Amino acid sequence: MNSPETHESRLHAIYGIATLRVGLITGGLLVLVMLASLFAATRVPGFESFAGVRNDICRATFGLVMLIPIFWFLHRPRRMFASALIGWITFALGFDFAGMYFSNLFTTLGRTPFEVLILGLSFYGVVAAISWVSWMVLAVSHDPAVPASRHIHTTHHHR
Secondary structure, eight states: OOOHHHHHHHHHHHHHHHHHHHHHHHHHHHHHHHHHHHHHHHHOGGGGGGHHHHHHHHHHHHHHHHTHHHHHTTTOHHHHHHHHHHHHHHHHHHHHHHHHHSTTHHHHHTOOHHHHHHHHHHHHHHHHHHHHHHHHHHHHHHSOOOOOOOOOOGGGOOO
């Protein structure tokens, strides 16, 4: 009826959906933060006198949103990277489309959409690798690696 294989495949499907969902939500939020920042910088003249504070708030908000897949999948580095990959590709596409509307966006920020994509993926790749190594170190520190005893069967040696 309810075999372990079907239970395991259900868990993989649920984790896959969560990875996709968190990635799309993160990407959508990153695009919203970017658009809100661009709107505040270009269409609200009252914020011009507070440009430094406005930019710092936008950067901090963007950074916090970037942390969503990291903390959501902290103990699962592959899912973290996959989710961040989905989110960052979504953001890079949004950045590319924003550059069509805001004509000098890429020259003003000094980054093309491809450079933004590579920067984000590099960041998330390093974080996923650090997460994986950290979990391996914790696992070894709790359960020391003991070499398994090897049984050599003399009847199976080939000459």
